[in-house]
Amino acid sequence: MSAVGRDSSRQVPHACRPGCAACCIAPSxxxxxxxxxxxxxxxxxxxxxxxxxxxxxxxxxxxPACCPxxxxxxxxxxxxxxxxxxxxxxxxxxxxx
Numbered sequence: 001m002s003a004v005g006r007d008s009s010r011q012v013p014h015a016c017r018p019g020c021a022a023c024c025i026a027p028s029x030x031x032x033x034x035x036x037x038x039x040x041x042x043x044x045x046x047x048x049x050x051x052x053x054x055x056x057x058x059x060x061x062x063x064p065a066c067c068p069x070x071x072x073x074x075x076x077x078x079x080x081x082x083x084x085x086x087x088x089x090x091x092x093x094x095x096x097x
Contacts, residue, residue, distance in 0.1 A: 016072050020081045021045070023070050026088030031064045033057070042092045059084035 026072035028042040049057045057063035077084045
């Protein structure tokens with residue numbers, strides 16, 4: 001089964017996995033952000049990630065509105081970072097205009 005088609009009954013909130021940052025790499029961001037005035041292309045790390053893969057804009061008004069809307073869940077994050085990267089890349093492809 002594709003990652004996008006995972007069982008949604010397993011969607012339970014959980015904390016972000018340390019050192020993952022898949023949600024800051026796989027999806028595109030269409031709104032401007034510091035360092036990328038035209039937005040972020042899919043598959044590239046956000047320039048706001050620090051060396052510990054934490055967001056430098058977390059909690060700041062410059063953070064794109066789409067970022068806090070993406071909530072970690074088992075469906076999205078899977079069992080490891082690779083699962084999350086695959087699921088998010090598939091979601092990106094499925095929602096591309």
